[in-house]
Amino acid sequence: MSATQELEFRDAIRDAMSEEMRRDKRVMLIGEEVAEYNGAYKVSRGMLDEFGPRRVIDTPISESGFAGMAIGAAMLGLRPVVEFMSWSFSLVAADPILNNAPKMLFMSGGQFGCPIVFRGNDGAGGQLGSTHSWSVEGLFSNVPGIKIVIPSTPADAKGLMKTAIRDDDPVFFLESERMLGMKGDVPVGEDVLVKFGQALIRREGADCTLASWGRPVHFCMEAAQELAKEGISCEVIDLRTIRPLDIGCIERSVRKTSNLVIVDQSWSFGSPGSEVAAQIHQRCFDDLDNHVHRVHAEDVPAPYAYNLEQEYLPNTRKICEAVRSATYNS
Amino acid sequence: MPRLSDTMESGTIVRWNVKEGDAVKSGMVVADIETDKATMEMPVFDDGKILKLLVPAGQQVKVGTQIALILEDGESLDGAQTETHSGAQNVEPIDAQAGEILQSNGARVRVSPVARRIAEQERVDLASLQGSGPGGRIIKRDVMNALENRGATPASQTTESARASSMSSSAPQSSTPAHVTVSSSLAVPVTPTHRAGGLVVAGLQSTEVAVSSMRQIIAKRLVESKTTIPHYQVSMKFELDRLMALREQLNSELAGMGIKLSVNDFIVRGCALSMAKHPYVNASWAGEKILMHQQVNVGVAVALDEEKGGGLLVAVIRDVDRKSLRVISSETKALSEKARTRGLSMEDISDSTFTVSNLGMFGVEHFTAIINPPNSAILACGAALKQPVVRDDQLTIGYEMTVTLSLDHRVIDGAMAARWLNTLKRLLENPATLLV
Numbered sequence: 195m196s197a198t199q200e201l202e203f204r205d206a207i208r209d210a211m212s213e214e215m216r217r218d219k220r221v222m223l224i225g226e227e228v229a230e231y232n233g234a235y236k237v238s239r240g241m242l243d244e245f246g247p248r249r250v251i252d253t254p255i256s257e258s259g260f261a262g263m264a265i266g267a268a269m270l271g272l273r274p275v276v277e278f279m280s281w282s283f284s285l286v287a288a289d290p291i292l293n294n295a296p297k298m299l300f301m302s303g304g305q306f307g308c309p310i311v312f313r314g315n316d317g318a319g320g321q322l323g324s325t326h327s328w329s330v331e332g333l334f335s336n337v338p339g340i341k342i343v344i345p346s347t348p349a350d351a352k353g354l355m356k357t358a359i360r361d362d363d364p365v366f367f368l369e370s371e372r373m374l375g376m377k378g379d380v381p382v383g384e385d386v387l388v389k390f391g392q393a394l395i396r397r398e399g400a401d402c403t404l405a406s407w408g409r410p411v412h413f414c415m416e417a418a419q420e421l422a423k424e425g426i427s428c429e430v431i432d433l434r435t436i437r438p439l440d441i442g443c444i445e446r447s448v449r450k451t452s453n454l455v456i457v458d459q460s461w462s463f464g465s466p467g468s469e470v471a472a473q474i475h476q477r478c479f480d481d482l483d484n485h486v487h488r489v490h491a492e493d494v495p496a497p498y499a500y501n502l503e504q505e506y507l508p509n510t511r512k513i514c515e516a517v518r519s520a521t522y523n524s
Numbered sequence: 525m526p527r528l529s530d531t532m533e534s535g536t537i538v539r540w541n542v543k544e545g546d547a548v549k550s551g552m553v554v555a556d557i558e559t560d561k562a563t564m565e566m567p568v569f570d571d572g573k574i575l576k577l578l579v580p581a582g583q584q585v586k587v588g589t590q591i592a593l594i595l596e597d598g599e600s601l602d603g604a605q606t607e608t609h610s611g612a613q614n615v616e617p618i619d620a621q622a623g624e625i626l627q628s629n630g631a632r633v634r635v636s637p638v639a640r641r642i643a644e645q646e647r648v649d650l651a652s653l654q655g656s657g658p659g660g661r662i663i664k665r666d667v668m669n670a671l672e673n674r675g676a677t678p679a680s681q682t683t684e685s686a687r688a689s690s691m692s693s694s695a696p697q698s699s700t701p702a703h704v705t706v707s708s709s710l711a712v713p714v715t716p717t718h719r720a721g722g723l724v725v726a727g728l729q730s731t732e733v734a735v736s737s738m739r740q741i742i743a744k745r746l747v748e749s750k751t752t753i754p755h756y757q758v759s760m761k762f763e764l765d766r767l768m769a770l771r772e773q774l775n776s777e778l779a780g781m782g783i784k785l786s787v788n789d790f791i792v793r794g795c796a797l798s799m800a801k802h803p804y805v806n807a808s809w810a811g812e813k814i815l816m817h818q819q820v821n822v823g824v825a826v827a828l829d830e831e832k833g834g835g836l837l838v839a840v841i842r843d844v845d846r847k848s849l850r851v852i853s854s855e856t857k858a859l860s861e862k863a864r865t866r867g868l869s870m871e872d873i874s875d876s877t878f879t880v881s882n883l884g885m886f887g888v889e890h891f892t893a894i895i896n897p898p899n900s901a902i903l904a905c906g907a908a909l910k911q912p913v914v915r916d917d918q919l920t921i922g923y924e925m926t927v928t929l930s931l932d933h934r935v936i937d938g939a940m941a942a943r944w945l946n947t948l949k950r951l952l953e954n955p956a957t958l959l960v
Contacts, residue, residue, distance in 0.1 A: 452638040452664050483636040483664040484657075522657050522665065 198379040204237045206348035206380050210355035211275055213384050215245055221359055224251040224264055225277030234279045235374055261287035265295050268310040278314030282328040295364040296339030311358045313367035317459050318496040320371050327496035332460030334366055335436055341365045342437040344408035348378035350434055353388030370409045391438035399429035402517050403447040406457035407433040410508045414457055417513035426521055436466045445477050452483035453520045457508045462490035487520040489513050527587045529870055532559045536584040546574045560741040563867030572596040634661040642667045738835045749897050754933040757892050760945045764908045764923040767955040787908055788882045789853040793958050794951040796820040796844035802944040806877045808898040809934045820845040823876030824856055826863045837863045838896055840876045890926045900935040904928045
């Protein structure tokens, strides 16, 4: 195991971007307040100083404009990283990011690729109200041609960001404002990458598989600890990327545990969670002891009030209840 | 396995009358089949040769299961042998393909997919398990418990302990757990004596007796009757001096013809005649309506030999109100005899509209009976006993019989029941009316 250093989530992302910018002159960062202000959430701290205003570019509040411009730059050979202050704001850039970037390679018959990374905060939890609390993976995972990365630790954030920048396809990199200050050991080294489509078993267990990604992985770990006291042994899988999806990892785990609870902070209808459930029902039908259970955000717009927001999101209590139900212990 | 009655879900081959290689002709009875209601004869519909008997005598299989192969004239043996193979699979007690495993009461067993798979691998009879999941679903735990009780660990399960890994570790870890494999060489079905969840009382030694499909159907229908029909009982004493005298007289006259009328024959006829005035006693509750039956078909409860496991059949005498005592008597005797020896046919046990149960021959004075659905009433008759009775303010000796009518209050109210009993009382106490 190589040497590690303790980093905040935001700095792990920053280090990944900076290392890749040093390594490859085509890489650039563009977005609202990424340069002079060091990023609205201080992710790009020091990057303007190091790389200058030609490679770290502040934009007006016009997501559709700068996203489209970056896509054009990617088509012509640059490798832009585009920061959305929040993924909720990416919705005004839906046409460039969903209707153009993912289809460019296909529609141009292979003439134009689109090696671009869109990144920003995703999900509720910070009392930002309904319109700023999107978990866009529910919407965007429906679109072929996009890779979607949702890390849960600083180490994965760094390793996955580096892979994202080096990838030749559009990558949507979903961070959580609630986790940017989280600290964790991050391997040192410019070429420590985390591959896409490789889930990680965070905790091994025998009775029930918990599959999640991003912030709810931590709730799953808490729930697993809680349930262990009741004698229910949970295996926690962190998918890390949902496109590509490491369904094989979940499949192998479910063959062992016979039960699956998916924890997904997007809405349940037509979500990554429902997709995983459908695939597992198909692949593991004869291995299941119960139907796949799912814990999602409630099917309402995100509430503003703190207590309601906590109940709106998947939380440890709801996960415990789902596992007890799935394992016939409720 | 043909469907020999409307409610039949499975049947047991009681006996094969043919063996492999025998020639058969259309209409020939090749087997006796025990259904939920009766043992019936099964004819074949083709001419040919019995190639294979796929289900041995004594085995119960679902309706639709292939039980034998007949090679018709001109058919090739090769093609048929392939069928033998696929047919044989159908009689496996656990058939994952069909997905239909029936409990002893005929209900579909709900099983989680993994529980079904393990049961299949380990040859656990799912029908013998009690499911602990929602709606009685048999889940993995139930099958594992059954396996544990028979002392084997399934080959495919692991017994590794959960090991937590650090949340902050960065490199992917191996997701392969250490499998502890224990192979099961004891692929034996769970025997009833090892069954989990049974009543176990320390020191009490019991043997288990397999429940016949007749016993199962008795259990199911009587529980249904007693738990869904609002029963109540009305009793009355009848003076039977004149009936006993008339019976003695008739029997001595008819002895030469081999006829012996029983008290029960008089009662059956009396009941049938009473229906004309009180048609609601000859009716059935049918949810939103009451069916008033146009025939009076009286069922007579027939007890089977205790040595053979007992059992109860209700033989049905049709149109009793239009039959003489003599006909009633001979039909009852014939059906009782048939019930005890060969078993009754569907016709023999269908369409009763009222039932009479009589324990008088055992000296029983009084008892109550459970209604035989879809009837609305059943008459329980005690013995005609010599008693000290008051007649014309004089204490004297006379024959008395106590009858108890069980009724479905949804159809028949107490006053109606009492009036019907009074009609029956008048008929039995003035028995000459039964002769016309």
